[in-house]
Amino acid sequence: MVEIKEAKSKKEQKDFLNFPIELYQDCPNFVPPLYMDEKKIFHADYVYYDTSEAVYFNAYRDGKMVGRISGILQKASNEKTGEKRVRFTRFDAINDQEVANELFKAVEQWALSKGMDTICGPLGFSDLEREGLLIEGFEYLATYEEQYNYDYYQTLIENCGYEKEIDWLESKLMLPPDDDGKLKRATDQVMQKYNLHFATEKSIRKFIKKYAEDFFRLLDEGYEDIYGTVPFSDNMKKLMISNFKLLLGTKYVSIILDENNKGVCMGMCIPSIAHALQKSGGKLTLPCLIKILKSKKNPEYIDLALVAVDKRYVNKGVALCFLPELMRMVKESDNTKWIETNLNLETNYQIQNMWKRFDAQNHKRRRSFIRVLN
Secondary structure (H helix, E strand, C coil): CCEEEECCCHHHHHHHHHHHHHHCCCCCCCCCCCHHHHHHHHCCCCHHHHCEEEEEEEEEECCEEEEEEEEEEEHHHHHHHCCCEEEEEEEEECCCHHHHHHHHHHHHHHHHHCCCCEEEECCCCCCCCCCCEEEECCCCCCCCCCCCCCCCHHHHHHCCCCEEEEEEEEEEEECCCCCCCHHHHHHHHHHHHCCCEECCCCCHHHHHHHHHHHHHHHHHHHCCCCCCCCCCCHHHHHHHHHHHHCCCCHHHEEEEECCCCCEEEEEEEEECCHHHHHHHCCCCCHHHHHHHHHHHHCCCEEEEEEEEECHHHCCCCCHHHHHHHHHHHHHCCCCCCEEECCCEECCCHHHHHHHHHCEEEEEEEEEEEEEECC
């Protein structure tokens, strides 16, 4: 018999946080999230709770934990779309249909108690969190930003009555075998045509201070109509800046400015820290910090985190101007082999076409599921 408990006590919350670490302890491709960040979900002042409610459930059998799941009522998202949805997230379980059934039943009952009529996911509080269920590409190492899961999860979820809503694709971008400079010449012409230039600030602290407002404005505008996104609150902005200060350098962040030094296009990459986090279970131990700093200087690969364009410059070739910057990031490191795009919606043909400028390989696919409650 499976027993479902809401994670309220300190022990139950610890069980919730530690379960995936234990479940994937022998999996070479699982990368844990930063443990200190995950702990914050149980803090009353967690930044997302000004626009959201959440519940956390553990599943036990004979006193042993066998699964977990969270439900999120993201009010800002529902207000934006006019829907009555609850998101499921942080679903992890052993390969047992009864466990999955009971976990999803708990979230569905919670959703109904809140007056909601639909469940979707895996989706976090925002698209800054891990989202999407991996359904292809299990043989590849996960990135720091995205969740790995076993291949049986899809069957467990579909057997609970969930169907595909949307897929994301992830790609490996390698330098094209022949770089004749044509792309750089074309993007230079675009920059000249619209009187644009790259920011040249060398200090990441000064870069953030100078361009953070433009950075978040571009993200809000560029991602406004994208599936699962929510507007950035002031607290979300502070959290994002705090999280990325350790990882970012101006080498991996670019922003294109107009003649008034206002941002019109931005891109942000993160040197991969996957291997560093694997060794520490997501905890920032001293050895982990040392490995992160080494990865920052000379990463094996780079995660492409975000790209956004001012709506006035969409379909004008401005986004392409970021591509030579991506190629530069690979060329400047003797160790870097490729760039990993993380999640791009399968329906986002514009960005899929951008990657054709590289030697690109779609190597992972993720899915968001949906179920309408009766």
